[in-house]
Amino acid sequence: MRTTLARRYAALIACAGLGLATPALAQDKTVKIGVLNDMSSLYADIGGPNSVVAVKMAVQDSGLLAKGWKIDVLSGDHQNKPDVGVNMARQWIDVDKVDAVFDTPNSGVALAVSNLVKEKNSILINSGGASADLTGKACTPNTLSVTYDTYMLAHGTGAALTKAGGDTWFFLTADYAFGYALERDTTAVVTANGGKVVGGVKHPINTSDFSSFLLQAQASKAKVIGLANAGGDTTNAIKQAAEFGIVAGGQKLAALLLFINDVHSLGLKTAQGLSFTESFYWDMNDQTRAWSKKFAAQTKTGAMPSMTQAGLYSGTLHYLKTLETMGGNPHDGAKVVAKMKELPTDDILFGKGTIRADGRKMLPAYLFEVKKPEESKYPWDYYKLVATIPAEQAARPLSESECPLIKK
Numbered sequence: 001m002r003t004t005l006a007r008r009y010a011a012l013i014a015c016a017g018l019g020l021a022t023p024a025l026a027q028d029k030t031v032k033i034g035v036l037n038d039m040s041s042l043y044a045d046i047g048g049p050n051s052v053v054a055v056k057m058a059v060q061d062s063g064l065l066a067k068g069w070k071i072d073v074l075s076g077d078h079q080n081k082p083d084v085g086v087n088m089a090r091q092w093i094d095v096d097k098v099d100a101v102f103d104t105p106n107s108g109v110a111l112a113v114s115n116l117v118k119e120k121n122s123i124l125i126n127s128g129g130a131s132a133d134l135t136g137k138a139c140t141p142n143t144l145s146v147t148y149d150t151y152m153l154a155h156g157t158g159a160a161l162t163k164a165g166g167d168t169w170f171f172l173t174a175d176y177a178f179g180y181a182l183e184r185d186t187t188a189v190v191t192a193n194g195g196k197v198v199g200g201v202k203h204p205i206n207t208s209d210f211s212s213f214l215l216q217a218q219a220s221k222a223k224v225i226g227l228a229n230a231g232g233d234t235t236n237a238i239k240q241a242a243e244f245g246i247v248a249g250g251q252k253l254a255a256l257l258l259f260i261n262d263v264h265s266l267g268l269k270t271a272q273g274l275s276f277t278e279s280f281y282w283d284m285n286d287q288t289r290a291w292s293k294k295f296a297a298q299t300k301t302g303a304m305p306s307m308t309q310a311g312l313y314s315g316t317l318h319y320l321k322t323l324e325t326m327g328g329n330p331h332d333g334a335k336v337v338a339k340m341k342e343l344p345t346d347d348i349l350f351g352k353g354t355i356r357a358d359g360r361k362m363l364p365a366y367l368f369e370v371k372k373p374e375e376s377k378y379p380w381d382y383y384k385l386v387a388t389i390p391a392e393q394a395a396r397p398l399s400e401s402e403c404p405l406i407k408k
Contacts, residue, residue, distance in 0.1 A: 028328045036109070043230065046307075050303060084109075099336075114143040122142060132149040156277025167194060171226045227254060261306050291313075358403040364391050
């Protein structure tokens with residue numbers, strides 16, 4: 001009899017414990033964020049340590065620390081190698097209990113990590129990886145792309161230059177997932193606007209000598225040489241093209257992905273006249289200027305933020321606001337991402353927006369041109385706005401999407 005009563009008492013205690021566990025779990029206010037990018041090579045300026053600064057600024061500005069939340073930010077260098085990136089992300093998720101991986105410039109790394117976070121039911125908030133496949137045929141319920149993609153770049157720069165008379169193209173393309181996607185998406189735009197691709201060449205990532213590739217581009221007589229690369233590869237190609245007199249000879253360079261850090265590295269004398277597409281520029285309005293100056297002051301380089309660093313700030317804020325709305329961190333990647341898609345985005349850098357079912361954040365894009373040296377009035381005054389591209393035109397229409405999450 002006593003044994004039976006003891007068992008019933010123990011069972012009641014266990015049930016009571018379970019009843020208390022659920023609300024306690026829902027109120028979990030611990031978060032771990034991992035910033036995974038190129039910390040030391042050709043994409044370090046557009047990502048690198050300054051991306052960590054952007055994420056930490058968002059953590060502070062979210063107000064959650066003052067409300068008792070514990071938010072840790074880790075960082076790691078993927079070395080532009082998908083296997084290194086995946087192994088680091090796996091360690092973070094399995095051992096360090098990281099809830100969300102951020103940034104991932106280098107589309108090869110981003111695509112690999114996207115598969116991992118789906119497997120682990122974690123989260124990837126991609127700002128640096130450009131491939132539109134991340135929200136297309138390779139989309140998952142656990143990945144968001146919050147800043148830009150190859151579709152946006154192609155429909156900005158590619159369309160504008162073709163319509164302006166640049167109807168023959170030759171591509172210099174980085175030999176990995178990002179380069180392939182950017183060349184593919186730009187080719188589609190060029191041909192849709194009556195242009196023609198007359199040739200192209202692939203180059204290894206982190207190339208120092210572009211002479212043989214540029215000679216092929218020059219010999220093609222194409223009106224536009226499309227640089228389907230990024231970071232140090234883009235700046236090296238542009239510098240060496242100037243040495244070859246390519247632009248002076250009548251051909252136009254299309255920097256299909258150019259960042260303000262690249263323009264700063266090149267200098268206005270070399271970069272002047274380049275057309276390109278971005279979703280953020282530090283000097284757009286009073287709010288972006290104030291935030292960007294605060295950002296620069298917190299970095300070791302004093303650089304103004306790249307588009308992807310601004311996107312990280314915005315994406316981190318939305319992630320943390322979502323967790324607060326949920327009443328705590330459920331440590332359930334797909335559930336959090338689904339809620340992020342439900343809630344409107346709103347911050348001082350990108351304004352109001354939404355995240356679509358395919359994981360693509362909807363935001364306008366801007367076609368810029370690099371100023372001439374005499375047009376620049378103060379430090380980092382590099383861009384002039386040519387055109388604004390509405391969000392609906394900057395993102396691939398859902399009717400054309402290969403994302404399996406889209407119901408047709």
